[in-house]
Amino acid sequence: MAVDPYAPCPCGSGKKLKFCCSDLLGEIEKVQRMLEGDQPRAALAHLEKTLAKTPGRASLLDLKASIELSLGDLERAQQTVQQHLAADPTNPSAHAQAAILAASFEPGPEELAGGAAPSSRQAVMHLQDAMELVSDSIPARVLQAIGAVGQALLADGDLIAARAHLWLYQGVAGEQDTRAMELLMRLNRAPELPLLLRDNLFLREAPAGHAVEAEHDEAQLLASRGQWRRAEALLEKLCENHPDLDVLPYNAAVVSGWIGDQTKFVAGLRKFAQLVTDQSQDGLPDDAVESEAIAQLLDASNREEGVDVVRLIYSVADEETLVDKLTRSKRTSAYKLSDSELHAIEGLPPRHTFLLLDRDLPETGVGATAETTPRIVGVLSYYGRQTDKPERLELVLDRDEQFDATLGVLAAQLGDAIGEKTDEQVAGRGAGAPSMRSRWRFPDDTPVADRRRVVADEQRRVLLEEWPDKPLAKLTGKSPAQAAADPALKTAVTAALMVLEQTSAASVEAGVFTELRTKLGLPTPEAIDPKLVDLETIPLSRVTRVDLTKATDDDIFSLYKRTELAGATEVARLVAKEAVGRPGLAEDLPPEDLYGRLAALEPELDDALAWIERGRQAADGTGKSNAGWDLAELELRVVEGQFEEANRIVGHLRDEHLKEKGIAERLYELLYALGAVPSAEEMARMQGDGMSPEPAMSDAPAGGSKLWTPGSDEPATGGGSKIWTPS
Known part of the structure; x- marks a missing residue:
């Protein structure tokens, strides 16, 4: 060429x-x-x-x-x-x-x-x-x-x-x-990323007519051209000459962050927070709390001390007895490694993997409580003899306050079947307090509602009873209760609660944080009139407080696009609910698209199903197929453990829509993703054996997440990965 x-x-x-x-x-x-x-x-x-x-x-x-x-x-x-x-x-x-x-x-x-x-x-x-x-x-x-x-x-x-x-x-x-x-x-789709770190940071305008305006405009122009180092130098000079103008340390901090100087970024945000707090005549300004919260999220110097995740390796005294005890014990539960976990293992995978529990696994999970449901305290992997290694049993667990008790459980369950400990390795580092990371093993028949109730009750207890009295590095070693009584730490403890809320909001009822604020004597954030703020640049963390009914169509459209880009699910849900009733937005935000988005965002099943039904009605009204809405309902029913309803929908799709273009493929992909049907390779093998599997939903445990999060049944292995790694 x-x-x-x-x-x-x-x-x-x-x-x-x-x-x-x-x-x-x-x-x-x-x-x-x-x-x-x-x-x-x-x-x-x-x-x-x-x-x-x-x-x-x-x-x-x-x-x-x-x-x-x-x-x-x-x-x-x-x-x-x-x-x-x-x-x-x-x-x-x-x-x-x-x-x-x-x-x-x-x-x-x-x-x-x-x-x-x-x-x-x-x-x-x-x-x-x-x-x-x-x-x-x-x-x-x-x-x-x-x-x-x-x-x-x-x-x-x-x-x-x-x-x-x-x-x-x-x-x-x-x-x-x-x-x-x-x-x-x-x-932005990473669920562990707080909303404060998904949102864009906008440079602030200098007061009109201020002596600093011309030079500040020059700094902003440099920043807009990507010349952030020059902008930083000019803004730092302006900070020295005008130490009381709060916009300067904020903008200087932002451009420092853009060029990768997190130390300056954090220090500048805290300087800004202190300035706006000192100059405020009424309560704690949102700007101060949010800036301090971002600083806490990124300040490596005040990270809470975690616990080591260790791997203990034991010799095997009696293989047959060991496997028999692991299989029969009520303190162990067989665990199937996922494909991604198997691929992450170097060398041969273990022959058997079990979860080690802190109490016996009940016969049934119906009516489960936090007191009857066992927590996962470790992962056991049994490896058979290899060319260069004898048989061994590996236990991965946290070196936390339950460490000795967990080793006692292991000894009591396996006895003489295992030999001496031959090695101990640090496999990683767990963040945060172990009590904030409850990991459950529910009996397989535990209803989804019971699982959620147990998780919610435990989170409520930890947040309201344990967290207020836990000393935190970000609060100079004081507990939230102590910091709330110290005027010098009022901004810091309010920001710490904001961080906690953003990192837990997906699984904790909002009312719990209202109770927590009341218990600590912290102010409840006030409602926001959209006419008094710029909704183009308002931090997304404040949008839940905005009276969206007073916002213009243009503002709603702009907010919706921002929430979609930021992956701000709760904010997106509120904005979408407002948008769906506005005829002026129907062309830019088609109601059918909003119905689907809302069905995916609603935390309550009945609310999600109501949006799906509206989607069906809209499809019927235009003569379109509603098979896509059936597939959406199928996924919800499976996640909720409603397998009888799921089977009904599968039958309906098979009888009414399977011949429509792409539906058979989408149905199979959904069922495979949900673990309801085997992979294409397994299907081929089964058909080769003369078997023709019929897709149907079994009463398997709902969920299937491999993350060790509060409420999950099974832990992830490995860990330590960054939020994103370029492929």
Whole structure:
């Protein structure tokens, strides 16, 4: 394929190739043909020969570095990038290549142990060098670097800087390239990510007519161009000259966060929170509480001390007796590893896996209570003899206050069937108080309603009785009850409660947090009049307090799109319920789409089914098939453990809709995802044996989540993964 002579020159000058490095057009075309023919090493060899004849040409060095990076040859790429920078130090593309290179490095164990700055932080600085050299449009290589640095920051867990870079990429790339937006939405779907960290941080405006206005506007202009380091320097100078203007430390903190300086980010947010609190005439300002809450979420210096997750390895004295006891004991429960767990195991998987329980598993879970339902205290894996290892039993558990009691349970159940402990390893680190992480093993026949009641009762007890008296590092070692009585810690304890609410809201009734505020003597957040705020930029964490009936259609539409992007499920539910009754939004937000969204968001089954029924009626009214709504109801019924109703819907779909395009496939995919039918491979084997399995819902336990969360039956193994890792 011929190179377009009117395309931007790869040297990064911003000029067209024809008017910049036109003498190299033929050589660049040869390299391009080799790359299209999957001959990257031949392309490298040709570039080296050409560079020998015309040394230091930026366009050739840029191509060479890109090919070396694509091959993973980071050492050679580093040499090429250094040559590029030396030959053309004011070329933004050269600095962009340095950023891409730094983003490609992963720190080794020695660097991590020595506290070295992550390579992503170095990549940010190289990228800022490039951004500060951009005079007009952003060169393609710089845009590529923005995306690469954003991904590296995500992999390192720097959410604030990663989000800023991905938004910058999306803003420059436009609608033709949605990769950054897809990554942002994928990140926002992580259920463990608090809403405060999903929302966008907007720079605040300086007061009109203030002496700082002109310089502040300049800082905002620099920030809008992605020159965040320069904006930070200017804002920090303004902070020194105008220490009482609260908008300055906030904006300085935000741009510090965008360039990956979390220490400055946290300190700036706290300075801002203190300023607005000191200047407030009425209660605790929302700005102060939210800023302190974000600081608590990101401040590594006041993280609560967790517990080690340890792996104990025992020799096996009597294999037959061991397996028999594990199978017969009421303190153990057989556990089937998921496909993802099996793939994560290095070497051969265990022959048997069991959950170790703190009390006997009851015969029935009907009428279950927290006192009768066992908690999971460990995972047992039995490995048979291998070439290089004898038989062994591994126990993974928390080294918490129940550690010795758990070992006592193990000894009592297995006795002489196991031998000596041969090894002990730290497998990871558990966060938070063990009492906040109840992990249940319900009997298989436990009704969904009983499971939820047990979980809710236990969470209520922990939140109202244990949490208020637990010393917290973020409260200078005081308990929430003590901090609530200390005026100097009022903002901090209110923020700590906000963090707790956001990280638990999906599974805890909102009324519990109202009770908790009352118990601690903390103020209840007031309702918000939408006419007095800017709903375009209002923090999503406040939207639940907004009287949405007074908002305009444009505001509702804007809020809905923001909540969808942020994955703010509770806020999205409230906004969607308001939107569905507004005829003026029907074109932009079709009611049928809102019915489906609301059915997925409603926490109560009856409310969700009501939206599905409205969807059916809308489909009937337009002559469309309502099979999609049947599938939606089927999923809800299964999750709720209503298997008789689920079987009825399966029969209805089979009799009435199976011949419709795509329905059979969607039904199978849904049933497989819910664990109701075997995989395609298993189906083929069964049919080969003359068996024809009939899809039907069995009375299996609802759920199936492998996360160790309050209320889950079974634990995840491994752990320690970051929120998002680039594939």
